[in-house]
Amino acid sequence: MTTRTRPIPRWRIGVGRAVVPAHRIRTALAAMLLLLGGIAVVGTLALPATKPPELVPALVYLVLIGFVTHVGGRRAGIIALVACAVAFDYLFVPPFHHLHPIGSGEGATAPDIETLVAFVVGGLAEVELRARARAETHRARLLGNQMIVLASVSERLSESFDYERTLDEVARLSAMAFDGFCVIDLIDDDGTVRRVAAAGTDARRDVLAQGLRRYLPDLASADHPVGQVIRSGEARVVPNASAAFLARFATSSEHAELIRKLGARSIIMAPLIAKGRTVGALVLATGSRGRYGDAELDVAEDLATRIALAVDNARLYQERNYIAQTLQRSLLPPHLPAIPGIALDARYYPLLGGGEVGGDFYDVFPIGPETWTLVIGDVCGKGPDAAAVMGVARYTLRAAAVYEARPSRVLRTTSDILLEQDTDQRFVTAACARLRPGEGRARLTIAVGGHPLPVVVRASGEAAFAGEPGMLLGVLPEPELTDVIVDLDPGDFIVFYTDGVLDERHSGAAGGEARLLALLARCSGSPVQVVADALDRFLLGSRSKLLRDDAAFLVVGVSAS
Template identity: 30%
Template sequence: MPDLPRPRDTGAADEGRPDSGAPSSPGGQGAPPRQVSVPAYEIATFEAIFSQSSMGLFLADADLRLFRVNEHFARVYGRPAEDYAGRAPHDFLPRVEADRLTAALRQVLDSGEPVLDMQVVGSSPVHRGRRRFSVSLYRLHDTDGAVIGVAGVATDVTTAQRAEREAAHTRRDLALLNEAGARIGNSLDLETTARQLLDVAVPHFCDLAAVDLYKALVSGDEDPVGTGDGSAELRRVAGASAVSGGPEELGGDEGDGAVQVGAVHRYPFGSVAAKALRTGQVQSVSTPDGGDEQPDMADGSAGGVVRSTLVVPMVGRDTVLGVVHFSRAKGSEPFGERDVALAAELTARAAVCIDNARLYRREHERALLLQRSLLPPGNPEAAGLDIACRYLPGNAAAEVGGDWFDVIDLPGHRTALVVGDVMGRGLRAAVAMGELRTAVRTLALLDLEPAEVLSQLDEIARGLSDPSVGRSRRAKDRDADDLAEVYLATCVYAVYDAVTRRVTIANAGHLPPVVLQPGDQALMLDVPHGLPLGVGGEPFEEVDVELPDGALLALYTDGLVESRHHALDEGLEALRDALTGAALPLEDACDHVLAELDTQHGEDDVALLMARVRGLPADAVGDWTLPPQGQSVAQARELARARLEGWGLSELVDTTELLVSELVTNALRHGKGDIRLRLLLDRTLVCEVWDSGLVQPRRRRARDTDEGGRGLQLVSLLSRSWGSRRTPYGKTVWFELNLPDGQSKAPDLAEALLSMY
């Protein structure tokens, strides 16, 4: 071991000390100190630093054995400083770390190049757990330059590195939360929001993850909360994995650990996931690294892949929506308390967005349901007409705007065709459209003439436009102008008679219908234009047009032909050209018109209603005039029987005879003039009895002692529908019967008669 000089071994140093015995000067002041040599100062400095430094200092000889350590180094390893003399690194460090330090000492000793900030891990009896030291090594030389050993400086950096690691974790957490705030919640779709959560979490926070939502929530039920024990059905809506063995390895129901994305499953009552759903608290599942024990698949962990799992309930507005699994694979650091808090925060942010998406989906579906109810079915049927229709809302967010069309069955195999356009767009216009459409249907069922229907509808629209009806004063002041504009509308109303093949049309400020007759060019019908609904002041006119079989009638709204890019006349001409070249089946003709015209501009709603005429053939109509005599009742029965047998409808003979007798008898008793009997065969059988009386029949419930008054009640019981309507020369009473389909049973006449008593 080298013989390093000590301060007490140097005479020059003793001579320079105040207590060296030198005489004092008068006045109590010592004599000026003698000149001290530089080596003495160097040695004194070394001793002061070595003994008082807060860092661990040690000296090793050429054999790499310690021959001196300071007190701080000795305290770290729990032995007196003198006990370290002659010891090697293997005596106080783990084998691997000792080998590293020994190799570094040898390198410095041989090369002379210092080693700086070498990280060494060891243990200390003073502190619990592993400690990390930063060691720097320097080669020592004597005064002649000969290598005599290595000096080392060891600093405990455990706390500093822990703080740095905590700071790094904090930065990572903040970065994840910042990314979550930027990426999660950009969509109001449940599945998209769930995937956004996993895109943030994998692989920065965990190695694999999955999101399960209650099935009722995904399907849009009103109450998404499952059973209180957490074992309700859930749907896996998203999964992500950065390791082999993807999120489907995160198990679900009993007996089957594999759950694919989109699958419906449930968690057993005793599983960790079910407990998280019940309690709303984060649950943790861990497997000792390298151990043989595997977590239960029902706990949501994949035993072959996962080391640690956090099962986090997704809670939005105090409602449990589902559960999220965050898992780290074997070889990764297990989840800690900080990770639990971060997982809960990420899930909470996603839960708010998913709950918003749930509420939006519910309200959106309600709005769409309401809007869809404002339009007729997609494939309306009509007697003597083939119908095709298209509707394109101007606003992609809504399925219905201010445009509407309707197909209304009227008595006598007649059909009302309606197309209208409320000024304005969006939901407000859709609400106004719904009110007007309902009014149109009500007026149509009264069997008024088209011009009279529009007149009554104009009165209704003006009433709806008046903000003073049923509104508060504040609402009147705020919405007066808006309401007056919303309830201005245009409308064309046409009634087609399948027997006469005539269509009666009235117009309220709408674009004229287009007619295409076989072998001819498409033409605009010359229909009086009229004023829009809600304006008032002018009567509406109507025109009659006879259409041959195969003729095409097109009703439409201005969104089909009007655009800011061209004049209205150009759009109308393009519509005529498209219809002229549409010698196609009706549905294909509809698509052809929409393809030829610019309907994707999004400037306005588009409604198109096309009808191809196929009138009732002559042999499908029976029409007779009977004198106002008692014998006419029997004659009417005979005519009806003969015609039904000719049509092959023997099953309806008895019912028809009975009901025809009732209606003809009523016409004789309460009507005037000749009686007209008409039978019409199309999708149903219609029977009409005409007379010149103006008094409308009214069904009443007869008392047990009454001898009459049950005729119309019997008609109501045995027919599909019945009614009466005014005509220019009196009234018509009618009933309708379903045609036999070989499955439904004909009504029992005896039972119907007995039910009236």
């Protein structure tokens, strides 16, 4: 390798470390390029016609800086600038028309220009490779987090049918996984757009993302990017979102300013499609390092599919639950009648989480001027078939009570009618009582067919079961049923209930009966509404995510006055 001895240059170009905004770095970089380009041009023009050959590589450095900045970004461009500044220091010293050799005094040597070029290019290549490796590592970490979030989102969405509350958490998890912010819009059946969730990956972005709730997208606009995605039915990724593209999201100048502050750089838009029906859209955006690509798009599409299915299932459940509750209400009395000297209260607790009609029912109706019939029952099974049997049983009990004086005969007639019907082997349990109020007291004649025995609570605090167990209704002809007379004095009350009252609190009926007796004994002397509230707490205080069975009870008391 040829080396030449040159004197040490009298000045060098140095670059210090400073933390400045990105746009300032870009401005400084452009200024340095212009300055160095001007020095090279002036120096070239000032030299005589026989220009040194070393000046040509100097101009090549400027081209190299621009190329590296374009390909590798600001960081690689700054490093290239520093490296080329050192190279220029080897080549140029004032005055510009004279080239000085590099060295540390007499006898010092300097590498030739080819060595310098190889050194600079090799260093820049290594920097670029390391930058790309760091970017790939960051992206791989994000993809791993996104797969974890997918599993977590599926679990969250399956835990509750209250999808709007769940989607808030889904948006927060998605924003963290995709390193930016997330927005979820839903489309109602009438076409109304609702922004149900918005979240950011940190506190600042989360506050800004929440602000997006005030601006609903105009999905009907032909120019709105999300509207285009919904109409096409295909997800889209925009690796580098331009300012003009982001402006198409805005519905006002304030909205545009909010989007600018969020600093979206890469955007993914995915329609929420379930069973061929579009229910909304998912938008993910990042303003940090890295850009969304095909891998992130695949994960976002999977996420959108899971969200859409959860929303669709939740809406179907809500519709089904509404129908079930409407049918259930039609099979229960709209209100309890007013009986002189008698206080009544009743509650019904539907089966939660199933969206089906329960089998429990109760009824109170008059059969004469001073005589009333009380009924509470339970049909085996749930759903429309159970509701049909319930309707047959309830109206048969009403009809039989008109011409049958004894409750046991009322239940027996109902059982015979059920046997004649195609009930798909569904049986019924019921307790029937004939109530005859008197002066400051009441007499009940009670018959029980396969149903839990009612509890009588005296004003003195004594609590005991009343009646005799009988056979199920709708199973065998002529079931054995017994009438038992119970007298209630002022302050006494009796509670009729279904087995759901016992099963909801305890897994075993025996334990439930003992605790129920103890609870009701503590309510002795209380008004029926207070007793009903205590039973309500007995049920709701122990209620898990889903009820195992529906429940109902009817409280009948003699007014103390």
